[in-house]
Amino acid sequence: MTDFITQQDVMSLLPLFLELFVLLAVVLIDPYIKRSHRRIMIINIILIGLSIVQNVLNDWFSFYGDTPPLRTINSIVGYSVAPVILLLFCRLVADKAKLTPLWILVGVNALVHSTALYSHVCFWIEDNHFKRGPLTYFSHISCALIILFLLWLTLRRKTDRKSTRLFIPVFNVAIVIIAVVLDTFVTHTDRGVTFTSVATVNSCLFYYIWLHLQFVHEHEKALMAEQRIKIMMSQIQPHFLYNTLSSIQALCLSDPEKAFDVTEKFGTYLRQNIDALDQPQLIAFEKEIEHTRIYSEIEMIRFPHIRIEYDTPDKDFRLPALTVQPLVENAIRHGVRGVENGLVTVTAKRSGDFHVIVIRDNGKGFDPSVHASAEGTHIGLGNVRERIEDMCGGELTVESAVGSGTSVTIRIPAAPDDGISVREG
Numbered sequence: 414m415t416d417f418i419t420q421q422d423v424m425s426l427l428p429l430f431l432e433l434f435v436l437l438a439v440v441l442i443d444p445y446i447k448r449s450h451r452r453i454m455i456i457n458i459i460l461i462g463l464s465i466v467q468n469v470l471n472d473w474f475s476f477y478g479d480t481p482p483l484r485t486i487n488s489i490v491g492y493s494v495a496p497v498i499l500l501l502f503c504r505l506v507a508d509k510a511k512l513t514p515l516w517i518l519v520g521v522n523a524l525v526h527s528t529a530l531y532s533h534v535c536f537w538i539e540d541n542h543f544k545r546g547p548l549t550y551f552s553h554i555s556c557a558l559i560i561l562f563l564l565w566l567t568l569r570r571k572t573d574r575k576s577t578r579l580f581i582p583v584f585n586v587a588i589v590i591i592a593v594v595l596d597t598f599v600t601h602t603d604r605g606v607t608f609t610s611v612a613t614v615n616s617c618l619f620y621y622i623w624l625h626l627q628f629v630h631e632h633e634k635a636l637m638a639e640q641r642i643k644i645m646m647s648q649i650q651p652h653f654l655y656n657t658l659s660s661i662q663a664l665c666l667s668d669p670e671k672a673f674d675v676t677e678k679f680g681t682y683l684r685q686n687i688d689a690l691d692q693p694q695l696i697a698f699e700k701e702i703e704h705t706r707i708y709s710e711i712e713m714i715r716f717p718h719i720r721i722e723y724d725t726p727d728k729d730f731r732l733p734a735l736t737v738q739p740l741v742e743n744a745i746r747h748g749v750r751g752v753e754n755g756l757v758t759v760t761a762k763r764s765g766d767f768h769v770i771v772i773r774d775n776g777k778g779f780d781p782s783v784h785a786s787a788e789g790t791h792i793g794l795g796n797v798r799e800r801i802e803d804m805c806g807g808e809l810t811v812e813s814a815v816g817s818g819t820s821v822t823i824r825i826p827a828a829p830d831d832g833i834s835v836r837e838g
Contacts, residue, residue, distance in 0.1 A: 425606040426465070429614050433462050436618055446624050450505060454624075457501045457617055460494050465610050467491040481538040485529050488536065488543075492552040493523040498613055499559040499589070505620050506582055507566045515559060522555045556593070560586060578630065581623040585616040656742065657682075657708070660715045675711050682707040695731040695804060698761065698768075702728075705738040705759070712745050719749055725761035730768045732807075732825055733800040740772040740821050743794060748776025748819055763827065770823040778813045794821075801825070 440446070440454045467490050474484035496519050503512060525548050528534045535548045567582040592612035599608070657679050664672035682704050702725060709721040721741065741757060749755025757774045794811070801807040806826050813819035 426469070429465060429606065429610060430462065432614055432618065433458050436621060440621065445628050446621075450624055453501050453504050454617070454621060457498055460498050460501070461610070461613050461617060464491065464494050464498065464613070465606075467494070468607055468610060475541065479541075481541065484538050484541075488538075489523075489526045489529055492526045493519075495552060495609075496522055496555045496559055499556055499563060502585070502616065502620060503559065503563045503566055505624065506563065506570070510566055515562065518555050518558065522552055525551045560589060578623065578626050581619050581626070585619050588612045589616060657711055660711050663715060671714050675714055678707050678710055694734075696734045698725075698730050698732055699728050701732060701734065701737050702759070702761075705741055708738050709741055709745075709757070712742075716745070716750060716755075718753060719745060719755040719757070721745075721757045721759070723759045725759065727761045727763045727768055730825060730827065731805070732768075732770075732823075733797075733804045736797055736801065736823065737770065737772065739794070739797055743821075744772055744774035744776065744819065748774035748778070750776075752776050764824075766827050768825045768827055770825070771820060773818065773820040775818040778815050778818050780813075780815055 437455065437458045440451055440458070443451070446454070467487055470487045471484065471491065474480055474487060500512065500515055500519055503510065503515070526535050528548075529536050529546075533544070533546045535546045535551065537544050537546065564583070564586045567579070567586060570579070570582075589609070589612045592608035595608040657675075661672055661675050661679065664675055702723065706721075706723070713719055713721065737759060741759065744757040745755075749757060752775065755774070755776060757772065760771045760773075762769055794809075798809040801809050801823060808824050810822050810824075811819065812822070
């Protein structure tokens with residue numbers, strides 16, 4: 414055995430196993446990667462270590478030449494494990510990708526190579542020489558297909574297309590391909606230390622670094638979104654409170670009894686909705702409509718020529734707080750306040766996979782060609798749009814024509830189970 418494994422061989426193998434051992438320890442104690450990713454990393458580290466041991470044993474069996482059955486089993490293990498390692502890299506890159514066909518391919522590959530135990534279809538050992546059968550390259554073809562799929566998964570990641578983070582997974586694919594080519598055409602003497610072994614060990618390490626970069630990016634994005642939501646909420650809430658108090662102030666001089674009624678409604682609003690106002694997260698649509706009604710009742714007391722009507726058969730979903738109310742306020746202030754028989758309608762209906770809310774008024778409208786400047790003068794319209802996009806993946810569109818009023822449409826994706834959007838905060 415000492416004639417087979419030299420000190421040079423040991424010095425070549427030791428860094429690889431040391432790297433795998435340290436990586437395994439770090440993955441086991443790292444609290445910042447997903448549990449599914451941790452499990453995949455652990456399995457892959459073990460399989461890569463097994464692959465290196467298999468290469469060492471293969472050289473040992475070749476050196477001594479008196480154990481064809483063991484060499485056959487060892488080769489079957491090596492050819493079966495290689496595509497599994499690559500497929501687990503695919504799972505790291507895309508958690509939700511449909512990998513069932515490739516797992517079937519991996520299973521078929523293992524079955525094809527297991528035929529070496531009783532036939533010459535794939536390979537066999539004769540006089541201690543490796544003999545190739547018609548399906549010898551089945552594992553190579555399987556690995557090539559998985560590598561191409563891995564490259565496709567990597568390049569299609571929208572979150573990484575414009576980021577330097579894309580370099581790591583692309584680099585990993587490249588070094589694996591180069592390693593396979595080198596192992597095919599370059600002869601080396603180190604026991605078990607193939608170019609592919611080095612490439613897969615380092616790819617595992619680089620994927621771990623890449624997962625951490627993903628975590629940091631997502632964490633920073635979540636913090637920025639939360640901060641942006643807090644800023645937008647702080648902008649909207651004082652505006653609503655200011656206008657409500659202004660209405661009460663005006664009524665105190667003209668109609669004290671109505672002022673008392675408005676104050677009572679405003680108190681009800683504060684009691685029922687202060688929690689929603691303090692927390693920048695999704696609330697029930699019915700709660701949003703409730704404080705919108707209170708606001709509109711206050712405005713209708715001050716402006717009796719305005720009517721606000723509601724048609725909301727679809728109520729079982731959630732949306733950002735202060736979404737409908739600022740839009741109704743816009744419709745009143747910029748649309749129907751100066752119009753005789755002004756009408757604002759609020760509808761909420763389910764349309765396919767979306768909850769669709771429409772706030773429409775018969776006011777003066779505006780020119781869509783100057784839509785951007787009009788948004789700047791409307792209360793929190795840009796803020797509402799950003800919160801809808803960030804918090805529930807929805808969209809807000811505005812349609813208007815001079816003299817024909819304005820229509821604002823909100824589309825919020827519905828959850829597949831109960832119609833409630835679940836992307837909170």
